[in-house]
Amino acid sequence: MVRNTEEALQYLRPLFAGKDRELLVALCLGGNLRVRRCIRVPGNEVSCPAPVRRILNGAMQVRAPSLLLAHNHPSEDHRPSEADQVMTRQISRACRDIGIRLVDHIIIGGERYSSFRQLGIM
Template identity: 50%
Template sequence: MTDAAPKVAKPHHAGHRERLRERARGGGLTHLPDYELLELFLFRSQPQGDVKPVAKALLARFGSLSAVLAASVEDLMTVRAEDSKGRMKGVGAETALDLTALHEVSRRVVREPAARRPVISSWTALVSYVRVALQHEPREQFRVLYLDKKNQLQHDEILNRGTVDHAPVYPREVVRRALEVSASAIILVHNHPSGDPTPSRADIQMTKQIVEAARSLGVEVHDHLIVGREGVSSFRQLGLM
């Protein structure tokens, strides 16, 4: 009599994908922790193997789910983790593209309420939009929201990208572009990669210059918003304009 073939132990993650999908299909999406939501997306770009270590490594590297989605393709591809078999697994180009595409979907979804109604009457939607767009940007980015006569969002344009603490802005360029797109009003927006949205002296001075240049040509500056991980500051609410 020959000995029975030894049983091969199944990896601990065997069946995990289907179990997780079953929980999601059963209405449990809202109860899933962030790393399991990430796993659901990673299943598509990494059809085999254990992706839980990669999902957890992404959250550890960037600090939050929103920061993972806002990360650049290049930064995402630096993340690596050890799988259940002791092999190093990383975020490839396809996975990184999937995650950045999801961020773009999120940005467009939150933009819709701000674009459909007058910005002044949908301020909460506007703040949500600029936070998704800018709160995790690693370098300063200066944007201008151009509004029509009904104060509806007409264009959202990046006028400049800068360093970790400075994005040069030229008031004439801001106003010139407003005239080109026939905007009646504008909202200035930029981010502070440090996380603190408190306006600096340079921010206040630059805003005054843009307000004066715009006023001389009949363009109103409604506000200047500074976005940080800690929140959004409004110059108008702070009494700075």
């Protein structure tokens, strides 16, 4: 279950451990906040694509009412970049258009993290 940021981090940290390239993860969550599907999109050393259609299709296929995004920064800088914020707004709008709730976007950089929800960005 992914009821809060701490539980999300417990689920996500192993997925990003030892990665030297960016990885975008979309957790498709059920009404009970259990992970129904985990979509992984690999990137390069400094960026990662955000295939909105692929992410939303994956969420719709498992009838996920909620989505949680996360990605790593191999540089260990956990702060959201402008590109991260733009991507989050795009995905948030697309989610809203089809009735899926984007619950958070978490960036993990080394041992630190940033939560868009906690930062008040979304």
